[in-house]
Amino acid sequence: MRFKYIILILISLASLAFASESAIFGKDLIPNILAYDKEGSLHLGKWFTLLQSTYFKPIFLGVLLGVPAVFFIHYKIIGPMIFSHDRKKIYVFSVFNRAIHTIAAISFMLLIPTGVVMVFGDFFGGGEFVRINKDIHAISTLLFVISVIPMLMMWFKEMLPTSDDIKWLMILGGYLNKRKDPIPAGKFNAGQKMWFYVCTFGGIIMIATGAIMFFQDFKFDFIASLGLSQIDLLRASAIVHNILGFAVLALFMTHIYMSVFAIKGAIHSILTGYKEEEEVEILHSSFYKKLNKDKKI
Amino acid sequence: MSEMSRMKFYCDEDRCIECFACSVACSEAHELPTGISRRKVITLNEGKESLEYSLSIACMHCTDAPCEQVCPVDCFYIREDGIVLHDKETCIGCGYCLYACPFGAPQFPRDGAFGAKGAMDKCTMCAGGPLETNSSHERHMYGQNRIAEGKVPLCAAVCSTNALLVGDSQRVSQVYRTRVLSRGHNHIATPKAWKSAYGS
Numbered sequence: 001m002r003f004k005y006i007i008l009i010l011i012s013l014a015s016l017a018f019a020s021e022s023a024i025f026g027k028d029l030i031p032n033i034l035a036y037d038k039e040g041s042l043h044l045g046k047w048f049t050l051l052q053s054t055y056f057k058p059i060f061l062g063v064l065l066g067v068p069a070v071f072f073i074h075y076k077i078i079g080p081m082i083f084s085h086d087r088k089k090i091y092v093f094s095v096f097n098r099a100i101h102t103i104a105a106i107s108f109m110l111l112i113p114t115g116v117v118m119v120f121g122d123f124f125g126g127g128e129f130v131r132i133n134k135d136i137h138a139i140s141t142l143l144f145v146i147s148v149i150p151m152l153m154m155w156f157k158e159m160l161p162t163s164d165d166i167k168w169l170m171i172l173g174g175y176l177n178k179r180k181d182p183i184p185a186g187k188f189n190a191g192q193k194m195w196f197y198v199c200t201f202g203g204i205i206m207i208a209t210g211a212i213m214f215f216q217d218f219k220f221d222f223i224a225s226l227g228l229s230q231i232d233l234l235r236a237s238a239i240v241h242n243i244l245g246f247a248v249l250a251l252f253m254t255h256i257y258m259s260v261f262a263i264k265g266a267i268h269s270i271l272t273g274y275k276e277e278e279e280v281e282i283l284h285s286s287f288y289k290k291l292n293k294d295k296k297i
Numbered sequence: 298m299s300e301m302s303r304m305k306f307y308c309d310e311d312r313c314i315e316c317f318a319c320s321v322a323c324s325e326a327h328e329l330p331t332g333i334s335r336r337k338v339i340t341l342n343e344g345k346e347s348l349e350y351s352l353s354i355a356c357m358h359c360t361d362a363p364c365e366q367v368c369p370v371d372c373f374y375i376r377e378d379g380i381v382l383h384d385k386e387t388c389i390g391c392g393y394c395l396y397a398c399p400f401g402a403p404q405f406p407r408d409g410a411f412g413a414k415g416a417m418d419k420c421t422m423c424a425g426g427p428l429e430t431n432s433s434h435e436r437h438m439y440g441q442n443r444i445a446e447g448k449v450p451l452c453a454a455v456c457s458t459n460a461l462l463v464g465d466s467q468r469v470s471q472v473y474r475t476r477v478l479s480r481g482h483n484h485i486a487t488p489k490a491w492k493s494a495y496g497s
Contacts, residue, residue, distance in 0.1 A: 025337070029339060030339050032401060033354070037490065037493075038489050045396070048396050048397060052366070052397070053367050118391065119369060122369065122370050124370075126384075126387035126388065127389075130370055130389045131409070134391065135411070213391075
């Protein structure tokens with residue numbers, strides 16, 4: 001049912017995009033020109049120009065190089081956590097969980113590199129290659145669209161903040177030493193929760209702002225009633241999309257590092273559904289205690 | 298770059314009679330697809346007695362062109378004479394130049410995959426693009442290159458009241474100043490966006 005509504009929304013958006021009266025080049029063009037940089041306006045044209053020309057690209061470059069550099073140093077100095085794979089395995093992710101995660105994972109593996117190519121479009125010389133990346137970026141969004149709401153719902157309860165999260169953040173999840181102390185965390189730790197919220201709520205904002213930029217020339221009476229012109233909506237969308245992009249890119253790389261490198265074999269849990277008992281006991285100690293109490297192990 | 302070689306448009310708001318000749322001539326000369334109009338005629342303060350006036354606007358070939366600053370693929374280039382042009386083969390149709398533009402000049406034909414935005418189109422001041430001058434490829438992609446032929450951009454050439462001025466900025470402002478000195482300037486509402494086009 002949900003899928004049907006999404007398709008309907010997309011079709012209605014597409015028909016708006018081809019509506020005859022343009023929201024940018026039509027009669028709104030004059031108020032838009034007059035409002036540009038006028039006192040009392042949002043100055044979004046100036047803001048967008050400044051941010052895009054001077055700040056966005058260097059920040060993306062900093063994230064793209066800085067985050068892996070920090071992890072490389074972490075891997076070299078502290079090294080990965082290695083847990084026994086000989087003990088029992090605990091079933092943590094259902095088939096539904098894994099299926100939804102896989103769809104989202106595929107969409108992210110397409111969305112993030114293609115987004116980065118667009119940010120550094122001049123490095124790749126523009127033209128056909130970057131254009132294809134732009135199209136893949138748009139199409140792979142559909143995969144994310146169908147997975148984001150189920151993901152939000154299936155994990156929302158376990159992602160709610162708890163007192164463990166503060167303790168987890170105070171010790172940075174215990175990743176700064178190699179001792180196997182029990183780390184305060186439920187089924188998901190504070191880092192995973194951060195990624196979850198950026199992915200779901202942030203992801204929905206990414207979809208919305210991206211769709212606004214993709215369809216570009218449409219008019220929603222609701223937005224117009226807020227006093228926001230279509231061109232300012234586009235400018236605001238581009239700014240928000242880029243800023244959220246920093247967070248998504250940084251946390252995506254963190255997610256990959258944690259699952260593939262920092263915790264040996266952690267990636268298997270999302271493929272098979274089973275986590276190593278020792279891994280749960282140490283990294284998700286509150287969850288482990290609860291499972292013990294409920295006699296689920 | 299000397300100030301003497303800076304090309305500019307200026308539309309004399311006291312002379313424009315809203316005949317749309319510039320817009321029609323432009324679209325016809327460059328064989329623009331339907332829905333794309335590089336030059337538009339706008340009317341300000343419409344219906345307000347003695348405040349109403351019309352203007353012809355297109356790409357203003359801004360001094361510090363904001364479109365050029367935000368382009369992620371760097372497809373813009375500014376000629377020595379100040380004409381702002383772009384390479385359609387590099388352009389990816391992202392729309393950023395439109396967000397930066399104070400005048401709504403960049404437009405996007407929806408001819409990409411799945412109705413995605415295609416390469417941006419805007420006024421070239423009839424100076425074509427980066428391809429070989431006056432080649433059929435250049436004409437097909439960017440329209441006529443009248444500047445290379447020593448001709449005035451078509452919009453200004455067909456302007457029946459000579460409201461639309463184009464040429465070296467010093468000359469344009471000289472012509473306009475002479476007009477204002479002899480007949481006065483009847484319009485006070487100058488959009489702030491003009492700053493971007495003509496400097497402060």
